[in-house]
Structures are given as C-alpha cells and as structure tokens.
Amino acid sequence: MSAHVVDLDALGPLGALLGAGGQAKVYHAPHVTLADVPGPLVYKQYKAGHAPPHGLDAVVARRLRLDERTRERLDLMTAWPVRAVQEDGEVRGVLMRLIPDGYFQDRVKPSGVPARTLRELQHLFIAPERAVRLGMPAPSTAERLLVCRDLAVVVHLLHRNGMVIGDLNPKNAVFRLAARPCVMLVDCDAIRIKGAAAVVRQLNAPDWNPPESVLSQSSDLYKFGLFVLRCLSPGPFASIARDPSRVDAVLPGDGPRLLRDALSRDPGARTTAQTWGRYFDVTLTGVVAPEQGTREAERTGTSGWRRDPQTRRWVPVT
Amino acid sequence: MESEKAKLLPFYLVIDVSASMTGDKLEQANAIMPAVVDALSDAPILSDKVRFGVIDFGTDALVRLPLCDLLDEHVTLPPLNVRGATSYAAAFRLLRDEIESNVKQLKADGFQVHRPAVFFISDGEPTDRDADWRDAFRDLTENFPTYPNVVPCGVDAANPKTMASLIYPASGPKAMQMYLMDHGQNPADAIAMIAEILISSMLASGQSMAQGSSGLILPAKQDLPAGISAHSSDDFV
The missing domain is CATH 1.10.510.10 (Transferase(Phosphotransferase) domain 1)
Known part of the structure; x- marks a missing residue:
C-alpha cells in the first residue's frame, strides 16, 4: 500500500454523518490523525457507481509532493483529499480536513x-x-x-x-x-x-x-x-x-x-x-x-x- | 452579457383539505410550507429560479398562497383548515386558471417560464362525478398548451388507480411519477415524507435549470424516504 492510500479498516469507528449529497456521504473520522494534516478529519465515501476511478490517487499524491509551506497553504484554503481510502483493494472514498467552525x-x-x-x-x-x-x-x-x-x-x-x-x-x-x-x-x-x-x-x-x-x-x-x-x-x-x-x-x-x-x-x-x-x-x-x-x-x-x-x-x- | 432572460419554474402544491384530513394529517400538511421556506433559506439563490404557490381543495378550491418568491419578506404563510368534500374537479379548474394567469403575468414581467410543476396530495377518492373531474383534468393537461407536469401523491385512502390516472405526462421521455404511501404507514408521517420529496425535487429542479436542461427533476428511487414508493402510470391498470 502506498503512502497516500489507507484501508477503510484503519480509520477506526466512524463518527456522525455530517452530510449526504447525490454522489457521496461525509462522516466524522474522529480516530484518524495524520502528521501532515492540521486538525480533525472527515471521511467522504462515494456512493456505489460514483466512486472515482484512478485520478484521485494523483490528486492526493500531488498534495503530498508539494513542499511543506505550499501544502500548509493548500490545507488552509481547501478541503483537499489528503488520503484515498480503499476497501478490498478498491478506492471507496477520501479523507479530508473537517471544515473549521469559523465557516x-x-x-x-x-x-x-x-x-x-x-x-x-x-x-x-x-x-x-x-x-x-x-x-x-x-x-x-x-x-x-x-x-x-x-x-x-x-x-x-x-x-x-x-x-x-x-x-x-x-x-x-x-x-x-x-x-x-x-x-x-x-x-x-x-x-x-x-x-x-x-x-x-x-x-x-x-x-x-x-x-x-x-x-x-x-x-x-x-x-x-x-x-x-x-x-x-x-x-x-x-x-x-x-x-x-x-x-x-x-x-x-x-x-x-x-x-x-x-x-x-x-x-x-x-x-x-x-x-x-x-x-x-x-x-x-x-x-x-x-x-x-x-x-x-x-x-x-x-x-x-x-x-x-x-x-x-x-x-x-x- | 445579460442577453438571457431569467427563467422561472412555477411550482404548485395542490392539497386536499377534505374532512378526512382532520387531525395529524392536517398538522403535517400545515408543516409543509414552513419546511419549504426553511429549505429555500438554505439555498437562497433559488429565489432567482423558483416560484411557489398553494391551492387547497375540499368542497371547493381556493388559492391559499398566490405564486410568489417564498423568501420575500411580505409573504405570510396561510393556515390550512379542513372543509367538506373532495372535489378534484374544483382543484383542477382553479389550477388551470391560476397557471394561465400566472404564466401570462411572469412573461409580461419579462421572464421566461418553465413548464409548471404540480404536487397533488390527496388522502381519498374524489367526491365529484367521475366524468366531471376527468373532464377538468383533461382541460388542465391534454387541452392546455401550458399544461403542468403533474406528480400525484396519495396517502391513506387515496385510490392508487385514481392517482395513477393523474400522472402527467404519463408516458414518453418526460413522464412523471406518483408517490404512494406504503401499506401500514402512518398517513401523517407519509405527508411529511411527501413534503421531503417535494422539497428535494424543488431544490434539484431549481439547481439544474440551466440552458438546455429544463423542467421537473424527481428524486432517484433509492433516495426516497422509507414508507413512500414511486410508481409510474403503468404500475396500476
């Protein structure tokens, strides 16, 4: 498994459902912390048939390749996909920053x-x-x-x-x-x-x-x-x-x-x-x-x- | 440049307030309008897209909320009260008149107008003569160039066959659906669920109204609240 993909099992128990749209549901992921991401995380799970094909990997990897300063700015200004989440070898969703209370x-x-x-x-x-x-x-x-x-x-x-x-x-x-x-x-x-x-x-x-x-x-x-x-x-x-x-x-x-x-x-x-x-x-x-x-x-x-x-x-x- | 005229979708709720609606059902019916306003307040640019009006019917039919921008500060939501029998014919005739004059007015005000959408909610059989309400329905649909897309919603004692005959258009690429309360469901809860469907349909329709795409969008079957099911016109023969 590469550094930018994590297993769904590794997220631990998910928290509250924060939102549901046409293509995905978003849950609190209170038991996950990542050294390179500030603050709490959420897990966005794509609905069946809406899971993005590869390309997501590249977007996640793109962030990890940024220098630290740029990555910090990106994390402040966007809810960027910070890790892809897979189950049985298939990408099911992504981890993202929780949108801060101030918004x-x-x-x-x-x-x-x-x-x-x-x-x-x-x-x-x-x-x-x-x-x-x-x-x-x-x-x-x-x-x-x-x-x-x-x-x-x-x-x-x-x-x-x-x-x-x-x-x-x-x-x-x-x-x-x-x-x-x-x-x-x-x-x-x-x-x-x-x-x-x-x-x-x-x-x-x-x-x-x-x-x-x-x-x-x-x-x-x-x-x-x-x-x-x-x-x-x-x-x-x-x-x-x-x-x-x-x-x-x-x-x-x-x-x-x-x-x-x-x-x-x-x-x-x-x-x-x-x-x-x-x-x-x-x-x-x-x-x-x-x-x-x-x-x-x-x-x-x-x-x-x-x-x-x-x-x-x-x-x-x- | 601002060459395109603003396009509005008129959205009507036509709701049964016959005697059988007394109690919890009426209470839920009265909760629909505030819920629609709350939903619009979360997506306020839809006021640039959607207009909403309410007609209720018992022995007769009345315009309870003239077609309006629900977020306008001068809008007052009317309380619904029960009154008498169940005249579908009165509802269809009044709805036709309203659509005709509302669309004319919106066009005169410089808007383009999408084909109107109607959610028709009833909890029982029509009490007028069969031929009467069927004639009135034909005048609202087949014999009316500005015919609306009609989505019948049946709860409690509404007859599925009767409701199915109110789906319009009933076939073709733009065929509508109807929503029926599942057996054993609480009818008041079912009205609340229909309100949910109406709201998500209004939001989806308003948000998708761009060039090209037009008309009413109904929620996907897998997104319906439990206790309500969607049917097309050929499900009941």
Whole structure:
C-alpha cells in the first residue's frame, strides 16, 4: 500500500454523518490523525457507481509532493483529499480536513428552528437585507472585496501549481469574515491536474457556464469573473447576472476593465487570478505593492509543474 | 452579457383539505410550507429560479398562497383548515386558471417560464362525478398548451388507480411519477415524507435549470424516504 492510500479498516469507528449529497456521504473520522494534516478529519465515501476511478490517487499524491509551506497553504484554503481510502483493494472514498467552525453560521431558520449553516458563496449574492432576515451575514463592500481577494488567492495558488478547479460554483466554496483567510474551497472532487483527466467529470454548475465547452484554467478565470460580478452586486437575480456594467460603480480604477477581460469570449484574454489579487490588494490598501510577485512566489514556494513527456512524471517547471 | 432572460419554474402544491384530513394529517400538511421556506433559506439563490404557490381543495378550491418568491419578506404563510368534500374537479379548474394567469403575468414581467410543476396530495377518492373531474383534468393537461407536469401523491385512502390516472405526462421521455404511501404507514408521517420529496425535487429542479436542461427533476428511487414508493402510470391498470 502506498503512502497516500489507507484501508477503510484503519480509520477506526466512524463518527456522525455530517452530510449526504447525490454522489457521496461525509462522516466524522474522529480516530484518524495524520502528521501532515492540521486538525480533525472527515471521511467522504462515494456512493456505489460514483466512486472515482484512478485520478484521485494523483490528486492526493500531488498534495503530498508539494513542499511543506505550499501544502500548509493548500490545507488552509481547501478541503483537499489528503488520503484515498480503499476497501478490498478498491478506492471507496477520501479523507479530508473537517471544515473549521469559523465557516459556519449559527442562525435561526424562518420557521424558528436553530441551524448551523455553511456560509457558502451563494449567500453573498442575495440582497443584504434578505440575508440578514435569513440569519446570514450581510458583508460590507470592503468585506466583499476582501472575500474576492481571498478567492483570487486560492485560485492563483491552484493555478500556479498546475491545477484546474473546473466546477467553481456558489456552493463549493465557503467564506468567513472574522479571521483570515476568508475563503475555503470545500469540494475539490472536480479538480484535476492540468494535462490529466478529471477525477469525476468536470461539470459547469447552471449559470456558471463559460462560453467555451472545455474546462481549463481559463474557464476557472471566467467563473471567477462571474463571482466578482455577483458578489459585488447582490440582489434579485444577481446569481444569474452576466452584465459587467452592474459593478462599474463599485469597482474602482482598473476593475471594470479587468472584469470585462475576465468575461471575455477569448479564453486567452481573461484576467488572471494573480492580476485580480494584486488589484484587490491595491484597492483594499490603497497601496501599490510592486514586490507582490516575489512575495507570492516565496509563499507558494514552487513555480509550477509540468508532465515530462518522456517519463510522464510531474517535474518542476524551471 | 445579460442577453438571457431569467427563467422561472412555477411550482404548485395542490392539497386536499377534505374532512378526512382532520387531525395529524392536517398538522403535517400545515408543516409543509414552513419546511419549504426553511429549505429555500438554505439555498437562497433559488429565489432567482423558483416560484411557489398553494391551492387547497375540499368542497371547493381556493388559492391559499398566490405564486410568489417564498423568501420575500411580505409573504405570510396561510393556515390550512379542513372543509367538506373532495372535489378534484374544483382543484383542477382553479389550477388551470391560476397557471394561465400566472404564466401570462411572469412573461409580461419579462421572464421566461418553465413548464409548471404540480404536487397533488390527496388522502381519498374524489367526491365529484367521475366524468366531471376527468373532464377538468383533461382541460388542465391534454387541452392546455401550458399544461403542468403533474406528480400525484396519495396517502391513506387515496385510490392508487385514481392517482395513477393523474400522472402527467404519463408516458414518453418526460413522464412523471406518483408517490404512494406504503401499506401500514402512518398517513401523517407519509405527508411529511411527501413534503421531503417535494422539497428535494424543488431544490434539484431549481439547481439544474440551466440552458438546455429544463423542467421537473424527481428524486432517484433509492433516495426516497422509507414508507413512500414511486410508481409510474403503468404500475396500476
């Protein structure tokens, strides 16, 4: 058995069922600890017929090959599959970090029932007074810009390490406002390594489809543009908006142009996550940070990866 | 660019409040609307996709909740009360009128409109003449270009054969299903389970409504709550 696969038996008794979706169930895994993963873990078991074929191994292995600093950042910003879990030699699921408490909102539902709700990105798109009425936060414009900035950082981290997010959508990332970082990508199933096939079929969530049919880092950038647009113009039908002029008055400086580029039909013309990150930094601090590129490189620690055409192994880009 | 018009799915609950619904069943029926609101509050962007309305019927039929955005702050959920007999005909006629005027209104407001979805819940046989309710049903479906997708849900003394005849469309690629309470199940619990099915169907339909995909999505059979089973129209002859 390789270092990135564990046996289901080795997990010990599973804890509470935390969630169930169309393709998988997620359980607490209170008896598992891993030296390379901070905090508690959960076990995501794919339903019969939804177990991903190989490809998952590669996504798990990809994380383990990152240098420690980058891996720490990845673990803060995503619920990355940290180990594949197998039973009788077949991959049945993955271990992931438990989403930290800070991404949940204690609220009271309209019927009066108390609830603990994940602060999904979708909650940023509805009218602030409605969000408050539903017991969710209504961030200020400055806080929204901060969330945009932090999502840009997540996208940039994944892109510069050769990943394609694929299905960036209003449910698979969560935010918090109290402490940094503010955004965490919670469903990494659709992520693939650039140049390889996706673990599960990469799909477009409704209303998030890019003009082109193939999902790539460029389509991630298109979807990021839609997120910026919708997050900064909350209200009725913001969740399906595509008209960049909605936020002309909200985005200072270069923002309106960056957004139009992000939503360009030409995949090559789209604003990169790094450019967005710099833009939001400047917008939020009012200070141009020329050393940003260097600082970013230091934090991520690696300049990217590519497949060696001969060996098919991942090698650092030099 | 914002060239596409917003598309809305009108979703109707049509529910039996005849005398036999008294007690626990009525209590569960009254729990449906708050449960739908709670579910929408967890997925609030569905308000950009789905509109919800409620019609109840006994001796007559009434619009209890006009088609609306359930998360709108001005919405007040009406209490359901029992009244008299079980007129399917009254329910179908009123539903047809509502659909006709609601769809017209939504289009006038600049929306595209998906084919409406109807969950029809009954606990007994219709008390009007057979020909009456069958005529009214044909006017709601075959003779109506804006016909809805109809999902009948039967609990307690509802006759499976009668309910099966209300599945619409009954065949073809977009055939609907019906949901029946299993034998020996508590009818009030069954209503709560049907509410669960309605909610998951509404969420799934709202979330999948993109270009191309359209209409009503019903939960997979293996995901149904225990005590309820799904049937297609040819299960009862």
